[in-house]
Amino acid sequence: MASRHHRLAPAIRAVRPYLPPLNFITLHYAYFITVCLIASVIFWGSSSPKYSITYTDSLFLVISAMTEAGLNTVNLSQMTTWQQTLLWLLIILGSSIWVSIWTVLARKHAFEKRFRDIVQRSRLRSSRSFNKQSRTLTTDLPLARKLTQTFGKTKPPVAADGGNELDARRITVQNPNTGSSTVLPISGPFAPQKMGEPVPKPEESPTADVAPGSPAERLGSARDHIVFAEDAQATTSGFSQGGGLSRRRASVPDISSLEGGNLAPAPSHRQYLTPKKVGRNAQFHDLSSEEREHLGGTEYRALKVLSIVVPLYFVAWQVLGCVALGAWIANNQPQPALNNGINPWWNGIFNGVSAFNNSGMSVLDLNVIPYGSSYFVLVCMGAMILAGNTAYPVFLRLWLWSVLKLLEWLTYEESFRDLKLTLEYILKYPRRVYTNLFPSRATWWLVFMLFVLNGTDWVAFEILNLGNPALESTPVGSRIIDGLFQALAVRSGGFYVVSIPTLYIGLQVLYVLMMYISVYPVVITMRHSNVYEERSLGIYADDMDSSSIDSTSSSLRGEGIAPASVFGRALRKVLGDGWDGVGAASQQPNDRAPETRTSFISHQVRGQLSHDLWLLVIAVWAISTIETRHFLEDPATYSVFNIIFEVVSAYGCVGISVGVPFDAFSFAGGWYPGSKLVLCLVMLRGRHRGLPVALDRAVRLPGDELGRTEEEDHRIRRSMSMRRPSTEYRDAEGNV
Structure with missing residues (x-):
């Protein structure tokens, strides 16, 4: 047995570098794949009559709910109450906030x-x-x-x-x-x-x-x-x-x-986190061992606060929103739900959870179209769409800031001192403790982008549909509210208040672009405010020996020995871009020009495009090939543009669809099983493109090595600054 193991050792060492590392990204994939596989079997066996929904459709619906894509190949009104409840639970379990x-x-x-x-x-x-x-x-x-x-x-x-x-x-x-x-x-x-x-x-x-x-x-x-x-x-x-x-x-x-759940009072971070010790993106340097220990205690208190605030935010929005929607629908407009054999209260609860978690699934076959003139439903669901996704970092920071200000205004200076200092630390250095909470300047930039993108969609809905006979009968007031709701839903919500095929083609093309870039503002803000070891990303590759960079990256990521061959390095790099997260590759251009905010954003956009486009192109080509027979029978319905629309909607985890002319489910419901499986892979990959880099401090477990590598990064950065100070990146405050 020992000799056999000894013979297998070289093979294990050769294969190990190509295996995914154990980090936040791979654990995230493992969680989603495991839950989806288990839930798909349960969903398939819960059909009535038995197995009336095929396993392919069951797997598709489960993955669509878990990834918040919201596409459905079977009308939800035809499912059992347990199957609807299972999808409802999966929508919660797949939420980014969860x-x-x-x-x-x-x-x-x-x-x-x-x-x-x-x-x-x-x-x-x-x-x-x-x-x-x-x-x-x-x-x-x-x-x-x-x-x-x-x-x-x-x-x-x-x-x-x-x-x-x-x-x-x-x-x-x-x-x-x-x-x-x-x-x-x-x-x-x-x-x-x-x-x-x-x-x-x-x-x-x-x-x-x-x-x-x-x-x-x-x-x-x-x-x-x-x-x-x-x-x-x-x-x-x-x-x-x-x-x-x-x-x-x-x-x-x-x-x-x-053991009592509290730590003894610690000195304020103001005492040792002076401006000279805080570098770019809240990277701390030149701290003594005692200061590092105080910092660890402060971050622990921050996590304790967030472990209460974030779940409270997650539960409060959904409970209040679902109760409000359920009560309004049950008392004012229950008929659409009753026509589908759905309890009006259950309709409001399901739509509320789906809106907050940005799924877009609805137990109604017509989605939100029956509520096109119901202002309360559209405004309530629109607010939940913002609170659960695109504006979540804004709302959360506003909540924490409001609590801090109330404590400062309503209590004595020494009252709740630890809580005040902890909230102050979270607001000042949010990316050290949480992924979706950003500094003040970055948050204001995110607010600006929300107004720009949503405003663009809203104005385009009103202008590009002028003369559209499908909307001529809609009153002006309802048309304005419908345009606002559709603008909020098209980026992530996934609901539709008007039939997508009835919209003019120019607006449909705009929706394809908006669905693809839906994740960009939050993700770029997340990576621009990251806190991680820069040398492990190859940022100093032009200044350090390449072999040392490879060995450093391997040791930090736990990837084993780097491949010796050129082919091995190239393959490992391609796979590593997926396993370590978008942006985990070299962050600095090869030229030695200074990296400004604009160049950083353009670099991130190029990196995201290179990460996305090859998969989208392969998916569209594969589905078009599989659906050749359908295209020959009905080229208008199975056009390449409609396939692109569905693929981009799945990859962006949005969920709006052009549908099919013969039923109420999504366009993918009319595809062959092979095409549905391809789209399942697209949805899984798309759900993971908005995650932080695996090396991000906010997703890594605490340890002494984090402080050591942070100090080493600063020394390397300072050395590079002394050699070529004009090429170092500086943020708005002038920190290196």
Whole structure:
């Protein structure tokens, strides 16, 4: 068996570099694929009559719900209530906010586990040190010989108060010849420096930093190490002489405060995060070990706040929106739901969840067309579409900012001090703790883009449909509201308030473009405000040896040994762009021109195009080839443009469709099974194009290596700045 394993080792080493690394992107893929496969079997077996919905359609519907694409190959009104409920649950489970909640909770748990490990090691070290010192007092021969010379025959030292516990301040040694006793003072964190002085409290005791970068070593050695008074001078001198040792307070949280769910108050980040220590995109540098520990505590508190605020935001919007929609539909316009055999309340609840999570699925065959003149339904669903996707970073930041301002206005300065400082830290350095929360300037840019893109769609709907007979009968007021709702839905919502094939072709082409770029504003803002190790992205490839870049990237990503061949490197790069996220490749052009905001955005757009277009072209070609027979029978319905419209809608996870003339489901419902499977892959790939880079700090678990690599990045960047200062990127505040 061992020899067989030995023979397989070279093959394993050769294949390992081509396997996906274990990071946020691959875990995200694994989560979606696993849940979709399990749910598709359950959905398929829940059909009535049994297996009346084919497995291909079941898989398609499950993936469409999970990825928020919203396309349907079977009318939802024909499904059982359980199947509708399953799709409703999948829409929630596939939400980007839902995934981000678990990311925050995982990072918060990692912090807590790290703190528990530190305290546990400290307790274990304390116990071992105590036992060792106890044994030394009774069995140390040199000590016994020294005491014998002084007092004669000795007895084991006992506590000063006669008890069995070792006194933390003094040891009494009894002389049986004279009956006298001598008290030997003990030095250490619990002992006074001079006889007669009060014993300091444990939290005021100095700590010996015996292993820089290891909080457990500091805490354990400082709290537990006990020596005799005759060694105190040598020990004290050791603090100032050898090994770079220092005397300072330990910032590791106490176990009692951790078990209670709270950390002891920590110094404000204002004390050590001065402008000189904050670089580009909130990358901190030149911090001491103690400052790094304080920073870790601050980020842990930020995650604790977000672990409450984000779920509350996620639940509150959906509960309030679903109740409002369900109540209004049930009391004002229940007939469309009743015509489809749907409970009006269930119609409102399903549409509310679908709107907030930007799915676009509806239990009604006509989607939202029956509510084209219902202002309340369109305004409520439009607000939920914004709150759950395109404007989510804006609304969340506004919520946090409002809470901070209310606390500052309504409470005393010292009241809720920790919460105020934590909120201030989140708002100032949001991308260190959360993926979809951006700095103030980036958030305002996102607001501007929301008005520009949605305004463009709204105006185009009104102008490009002038003279359209399908809309002539619609009142002006309803037509304006319909245009606004359709503008909000076409970028991500997926609902349609008018039949898409009835719109003029110019507007349909515009919708294709808007569906494709729907993710661009948020994703570009996310990558522009990223916090990750730049050297692992090859940014310094022009200035460092290429082999060192490859080895650094491999070690940081956990990808094993880099391939030696040119072909291997090329293939690994192609695969790595998908497994590490868009933008994980080199971020800096090969030329040495300074990178401005405009050049950064153009570079990101080019990177996104190269990431997307090849897949879209292959998907359109494959589906067109499979649907050749349908095209020959009905070239108008199965035109290449309609196929492109459906593919882009699936890839953008939008969900609007040109449909088919003979039924109410999406255009994909009239395709062959092979085409539906191709579109399933497109939906899965499209759902992952808006994710942060796998190296982004907001999706990585905390660890000492993050701080070390951040310091190393700064040193490399500073070295490059000294060599060619004119080519370094600087943000609006002038930080490198």
